[in-house]
Amino acid sequence: xxxxxxxxxxxxxxxxxxxxxxxxxxxxxxxVGAPACGDVMRLQIKVGDGGVITDxxxxxxxxxxxxxxxxxxxxxxxxxxxxxxxxIKNTDIAEELELPPVKVHCSVLAEDAIKAAIDDYQSKQ
Amino acid sequence: MSIDxxxxxxELFGLPVQYVLDDNALAAAFRKLQTEHHPDRFASGTxxxxxxxxxxxxxxxxxxxxxxxxxxxxxxLLSLNGxxxxxxxxxxxxxxxxxxxxxxxxxxxxxxQASDPLDAIDELSRDVKKENFELQQSFAEAFEAGxxxxxxxxxxxxxxxxxxxxxxxQQEERLEDDAI
Numbered sequence: 001x002x003x004x005x006x007x008x009x010x011x012x013x014x015x016x017x018x019x020x021x022x023x024x025x026x027x028x029x030x031x032v033g034a035p036a037c038g039d040v041m042r043l044q045i046k047v048g049d050g051g052v053i054t055d056x057x058x059x060x061x062x063x064x065x066x067x068x069x070x071x072x073x074x075x076x077x078x079x080x081x082x083x084x085x086x087x088i089k090n091t092d093i094a095e096e097l098e099l100p101p102v103k104v105h106c107s108v109l110a111e112d113a114i115k116a117a118i119d120d121y122q123s124k125q
Numbered sequence: 126m127s128i129d130x131x132x133x134x135x136e137l138f139g140l141p142v143q144y145v146l147d148d149n150a151l152a153a154a155f156r157k158l159q160t161e162h163h164p165d166r167f168a169s170g171t172x173x174x175x176x177x178x179x180x181x182x183x184x185x186x187x188x189x190x191x192x193x194x195x196x197x198x199x200x201x202l203l204s205l206n207g208x209x210x211x212x213x214x215x216x217x218x219x220x221x222x223x224x225x226x227x228x229x230x231x232x233x234x235x236x237x238q239a240s241d242p243l244d245a246i247d248e249l250s251r252d253v254k255k256e257n258f259e260l261q262q263s264f265a266e267a268f269e270a271g272x273x274x275x276x277x278x279x280x281x282x283x284x285x286x287x288x289x290x291x292x293x294x295q296q297e298e299r300l301e302d303d304a305i
Contacts, residue, residue, distance in 0.1 A: 031220055031223045031224060031227070032216065032217075032218070032223070033216070033217040033218075033222075033223045033226065033285060034216070034217075035212075035215050035216065035217050035281035035282070035284045035285070036212035036213070036215065036284070037284070037288070038284045038285045038286075038287060038288025038289070039288075040223055040226050040227050040230065040285065042227055059227070059231075061226075061227070061230040104213075105212070105213050108213075112216065
C-alpha cells in the first residue's frame with residue numbers, strides 16, 4: 001500500500017512518542033482500538049492552567065496511517081484549550097494527511113482517542 | 126453439477142451450525158467438494174458452465190476459509206443470527222482489554238533486548254495463545270446462551286489477538302533468522 005508524503009513523514013519521524021504517568025491528575029489518557037484492523041492507540045494530554053493542553057504524547061501499534069493520525073494530532077492539540085481540542089474532526093486529519101478512503105477509519109480512531117483523553121482528564125478533576 | 130449458493134457454509138459441508146468445529150470433517154468435506162467442482166472439469170464446457178464453475182469454486186473456498194478461522198467462524202455464526210458488523214463504526218472500548226493489548230505489544234517490542242529473546246518470545250506467544258483460546262471459549266458460551274451483544278464484543282476482540290499473533294510470528298521469524 002502506497003502512503004502519501006505526509007503520512008510517510010510522520011511514520012518515519014513520529015512526533016511526541018511516549019507516555020505520561022496516567023495516574024497523574026494533570027494527565028488525561030485516551031485508549032482506543034479499531035476492531036476492523038486490530039490497531040491500538042494511546043493518546044495522552046498534559047493540561048495546564050486555564051485548561052490549556054501543554055503537552056501530548058502517543059503510542060500507536062498500527063498501520064502507517066494510524067501512526068500518522070495520532071502523531072499529527074499530538075502536534076495539533078498542544079497550546080489548544082480542551083474545548084478547542086474537542087473541535088478537531090477526523091475529517092481535518094484525513095484531509096491534512098491526504099488519507100485514502102480505506103484509511104479514513106484511522107483518523108476516526110485518533111479523534112476518538114483525543115475525546116477519550118479529554119473525558120478522562122475531566123473525570124479526574 | 127451445481128450447488129445452491131444461498132445455503133449456509135455449514136450446510137454446504139454438512140456440518141452442524143455451531144461454534145465447535147470438527148476440523149477433520151471440514152477438511153474431508155472440503156476436499157470432496159473441491160474435486161467435484163474443480164474448474165478443470167468444465168474446461169471444455171460452455172462459457173456459461175465455466176462461469177458457474179468459477180462461482181461455485183469461489184463459494185466453496187470462501188466457505189472453507191470462513192469456517193476454518195475461529196474468528197471468522199464466530200463472526201459468521203453471528204451474522205447468520207442477524208448480528209451486523211460495521212468495520213467503519215464498530216469500536217472496542219473495554220479499557221482493561223486495550224491496556225493489556227498495549228502491554229503485550231510493548232512486551233513484544235522489548236523481546237529483542239531480553240537476555241534470551243527466543244525464550245522471551247516463546248513465553249509471550251504461549252500466554253497470548255492461551256488468552257486467545259480462552260476468549261474463543263467465552264465466545265462459544267455467550268453464543269450458545271444467546272447473548273449476541275456480548276458475543277459480538279468478543280469477536281471484535283479476537284481481531285486484536287489475530288493481529289498480535291501475526292506480529293509475534295513475524296518477530297519469531299526475524300529472531301530465528303538472526304540466530305542462524
